[in-house]
Amino acid sequence: MDDLRVDSVITVAGMGKQFRRFHSGRPVTFQEAAVNKLRGMAAVERFWALREVSLTVSKGQMVGLIGRNGAGKSTLLRMIGGVGRPDEGSVRTRGRIGALLDLGTGFHPDLTGRENVFVAGVIGGLTRREVAQRLEAIVGFAELEEVIDNPLRTYSTGMVMRLAFAVAANTDPDVLLIDEVLAVGDLPFQRKCLEQIAQFKNNGCAIVLVSHDLDLVRRLCDEVIWLKSGQLELHGPAEVVVGQYIAGTARETTRRTPISRAVQHTPAGVALRVNENRFGSQELAIAEVRMLDAAGLPVTEIAAGDYLRVEIDYRADRSVEAGRAEICPRFSVTITRGDGVVCFDTTGEAGAGGGQVALGIARLDLRKGVYFVDVGTYTRDWSYAYDYHWHAYTLTVSGASGGKGVLDAPHRWETDSVIGWTNDVEETLKAGLVTASSREKLPL
Amino acid sequence: MSSRMAMWPTRKVTYLFDLLRELVARDLKIRYKRSALGLAWSLLNPLAQLLVFGFLFGMVLPLNIPNFPLFLFSGVLVWNWFSTSLLSAATAITDNRELIKRPGFHAAILPVVTVTSNLIHFVLALPILLAFALISGVGLSPVLVLLPLVMALQFILTLGLSYFVATFQVTFRDTQYLLGVILMLGFYLTPVFYAVASVPAHLQWLYRLNPVAQLLVAYRSILIYGKMPDWLSLLALYVMACLVLIGGYAIFSSRAGSRFVEEL
Numbered sequence: 001m002d003d004l005r006v007d008s009v010i011t012v013a014g015m016g017k018q019f020r021r022f023h024s025g026r027p028v029t030f031q032e033a034a035v036n037k038l039r040g041m042a043a044v045e046r047f048w049a050l051r052e053v054s055l056t057v058s059k060g061q062m063v064g065l066i067g068r069n070g071a072g073k074s075t076l077l078r079m080i081g082g083v084g085r086p087d088e089g090s091v092r093t094r095g096r097i098g099a100l101l102d103l104g105t106g107f108h109p110d111l112t113g114r115e116n117v118f119v120a121g122v123i124g125g126l127t128r129r130e131v132a133q134r135l136e137a138i139v140g141f142a143e144l145e146e147v148i149d150n151p152l153r154t155y156s157t158g159m160v161m162r163l164a165f166a167v168a169a170n171t172d173p174d175v176l177l178i179d180e181v182l183a184v185g186d187l188p189f190q191r192k193c194l195e196q197i198a199q200f201k202n203n204g205c206a207i208v209l210v211s212h213d214l215d216l217v218r219r220l221c222d223e224v225i226w227l228k229s230g231q232l233e234l235h236g237p238a239e240v241v242v243g244q245y246i247a248g249t250a251r252e253t254t255r256r257t258p259i260s261r262a263v264q265h266t267p268a269g270v271a272l273r274v275n276e277n278r279f280g281s282q283e284l285a286i287a288e289v290r291m292l293d294a295a296g297l298p299v300t301e302i303a304a305g306d307y308l309r310v311e312i313d314y315r316a317d318r319s320v321e322a323g324r325a326e327i328c329p330r331f332s333v334t335i336t337r338g339d340g341v342v343c344f345d346t347t348g349e350a351g352a353g354g355g356q357v358a359l360g361i362a363r364l365d366l367r368k369g370v371y372f373v374d375v376g377t378y379t380r381d382w383s384y385a386y387d388y389h390w391h392a393y394t395l396t397v398s399g400a401s402g403g404k405g406v407l408d409a410p411h412r413w414e415t416d417s418v419i420g421w422t423n424d425v426e427e428t429l430k431a432g433l434v435t436a437s438s439r440e441k442l443p444l
Numbered sequence: 445m446s447s448r449m450a451m452w453p454t455r456k457v458t459y460l461f462d463l464l465r466e467l468v469a470r471d472l473k474i475r476y477k478r479s480a481l482g483l484a485w486s487l488l489n490p491l492a493q494l495l496v497f498g499f500l501f502g503m504v505l506p507l508n509i510p511n512f513p514l515f516l517f518s519g520v521l522v523w524n525w526f527s528t529s530l531l532s533a534a535t536a537i538t539d540n541r542e543l544i545k546r547p548g549f550h551a552a553i554l555p556v557v558t559v560t561s562n563l564i565h566f567v568l569a570l571p572i573l574l575a576f577a578l579i580s581g582v583g584l585s586p587v588l589v590l591l592p593l594v595m596a597l598q599f600i601l602t603l604g605l606s607y608f609v610a611t612f613q614v615t616f617r618d619t620q621y622l623l624g625v626i627l628m629l630g631f632y633l634t635p636v637f638y639a640v641a642s643v644p645a646h647l648q649w650l651y652r653l654n655p656v657a658q659l660l661v662a663y664r665s666i667l668i669y670g671k672m673p674d675w676l677s678l679l680a681l682y683v684m685a686c687l688v689l690i691g692g693y694a695i696f697s698s699r700a701g702s703r704f705v706e707e708l
Contacts, residue, residue: 029618081547097548105542108470110477119466125548127455128462177547 009175009206010057010080014089017050017072017079017230049075050230053089057175062197062207064221064238066214066245068383072230073210077101077177080208095174096125098205103164109153113144116152117167124171134170141192142166162189169196176200176207194220212330212381215347218242245382252384256281268300270392277390280376284329284354284386287313289375289393304368304399304408308361314377314387315354328352329386333359334374335366335395343371343406367408368399460553467557472564486565487572493520497637509639511668514576518667519636521573522660525566526602527627532558533606534613534620544700551700552693555606559599566595577667585670594662594673601655601685607692611699635660655681 027033050072057063065073078084081097106123107116117138121131131138139148142162144155152160178197197220201207211217217224217238224241226234226248234241257279264272267290272278293299294307302308310333328349335344343366350357373395376388399408476482494517501507501516509515536554537544544551577584613619634656635643643651651657658681662673 028616030616030622031618033616078545078547083545083547099547101546102542105546106470108474110474111470115470115473119470122459122463122466123543123546123549125459127459128466129458 007058008056009094011092012055015053015086016088018046018087019049021045057206059204062221064217064224065210067227069381071227093175097175098171098173100168100178113148120167138166138170176205178209214242253279277392280385280387286387301396305363305365308364311358328380329377332376336372365409366397371395468560471561490520511580514580523636525562529559529562529602534609537610559603587666604688604692607696611696
């Protein structure tokens with residue numbers, strides 16, 4: 001990208017960062033160092049955690065960083081924040097840096113909410129006076145007016161997070177670094193956080209966001225950088241980079257899919273065969289998928305606008321479960337039409353190990369036809385699929401035939417003309433009133 | 445290195461002072477918040493030491509030092525400030541990894557926080573020390589106005605050494621234990637409860653090299669003898685303490701940039 005932008009707030013030019021890898025038996029105490037006669041103190045090897053990274057972020061711009069775990073996203077974020085020195089190239093920022101990295105840094109459970117606001121605010125770069133001026137705004141934003149003088153240990157996790165975000169949100173940064181912390185609190189509060197971030201952006205704050213939530217990245221960011229093994233894989237408009245990243249996921253999934261696996265049958269009797277209609281590493285397998293109606297009964301056909309519940313049973317493969325306790329899978333449910341048009345797509349998370357995850361769709365307003373419900377489970381960073389069942393579950397939607405398009409949403413025509421068709425008396429009256437009022441405006 | 449905001453120097457000074465103030469206050473509040481005695485706890489330890497050593501060397505093995513309680517209490521307070529600062533500075537970096545990894549945080553403030561917190565304990569105990577002086581008939585001499593000068597010296601010296609131990613602790617996690625042993629030895633090799641005069645003449649040079657011993661001499665000449673401290677030795681100590689601080693800060697900040705973040 002253009003390095004000469006006048007209004008660039010963050011400029012990273014040809015930056016590289018080396019980390020040392022030490023011998024596993026490197027002494028960590030004087031005692032061991034003395035016993036080993038200082039052998040093994042030197043690094044075994046150096047490796048580049050980041051290499052030849054260049055980017056600029058201007059005022060009011062938001063850049064997303066995506067990539068697999070260990071690709072260097074968080075390292076890059078901290079380097080931009082001035083934590084650690086680059087081994088080559090340079091990092092320059094202008095203005096105050098705000099960070100939403102580890103929310104609640106400096107918080108202590110025995111101090112009251114108010115005392116913690118002061119500590120966290122000062123750590124965040126404000127003077128005491130500035131914190132005092134903003135105290136009301138912070139507490140109001142966190143919606144904790146009533147408990148602010150209670151010790152933090154009496155707060156719920158969500159309340160602590162809200163307070164931490166509220167402090168961070170009130171430090172007026174010129175540069176804001178965000179690392180996967182937007183999943184804070186309940187939904188209304190999350191929305192509030194996103195609004196606040198949008199407001200920062202409008203006020204000219206340069207924002208860098210690290211997230212595994214590709215939807216969020218696509219929605220919020222102007223540009224996205226895909227980091228792969230510490231290098232820029234792709235840098236461009238959000239839509240393009242996220243699209244390419246998802247395509248990369250498909251390639252990686254194919255690569256990891258085992259050559260053979262015992263055939264499994266869906267409740268409808270469809271055979272699931274790997275590399276045919278089933279893909280993924282199988283570290284975590286989808287054991288069963290059930291589609292249920294509002295009454296909880298299995299269905300293969302619903303009427304347009306009906307409730308649909310998709311239940312997914314999943315379990316970890318015993319051979320790969322050991323040492324993989326952190327697998328925290330993401331799930332996707334995609335409803336596609338026979339011609340490949342994606343009509344509905346949503347993602348969710350679930351706990352590790354195994355269990356059940358269910359998706360409830362309040363109303364499925366799809367046009368009459370036959371659809372595929374594709375179900376997948378992915379790694380946390382979406383780098384590849386554990387298991388993906390492609391076109392294995394069909395769903396028939398019944399309804400009025402005719403018309404083009406995807407949706408069969410509840411609808412009604414209204415008109416201001418007296419010839420207008422409606423079979424509702426009230427509507428007729430309303431239509432009549434509208435007609436009368438618009439007639440007055442006519443010169444006739 | 446990212447250039448931080450070109451703040452007005454006055455704002456930056458205010459900011460660093462506020463940061464120090466909040467972190468010290470946090471330290472003290474956390475330590476005493478849930479205890480009935482509160483800050484009085486900070487006095488308990490030196491008072492207990494005073495009782496034990498007063499009993500031992502005032503009655504069991506009398507050292508015959510005039511104004512022994514005052515002599516002893518000044519030694520204990522000065523030594524405690526020095527040793528507890530160093531011990532807590534050792535873990536100042538390793539216990540605050542979140543802060544260290546936070547963009548824009550000034551890591552160099554953490555050792556200042558530990559030395560300042562312990563300074564506050566010292567200051568809180570000072571009235572008791574002065575009460576001792578009054579009770580024992582020594583009285584309060586006008587030389588007492590020089591006390592902050594000696595305290596500033598101790599602050600600089602302790603802070604300089606704190607930077608060293610905090611830096612070592614990051615690489616060698618047993619620094620704190622080793623330091624505990626060294627400080628225990630240091631306690632007996634420093635004239636906390638005995639007078640330098642009673643040390644054999646051929647070992648006196650050792651005590652001249654011990655900065656804390658020299659510091660104690662300066663404190664006691666002000667507090668007990670009501671005399672000006674030896675200006676030459678005070679000046680030498682100041683020069684030495686400043687060199688230690690510069691060296692400690694240099695090694696600390698050269699590591700703080702990159703290695704801390706990697707090794708924590």
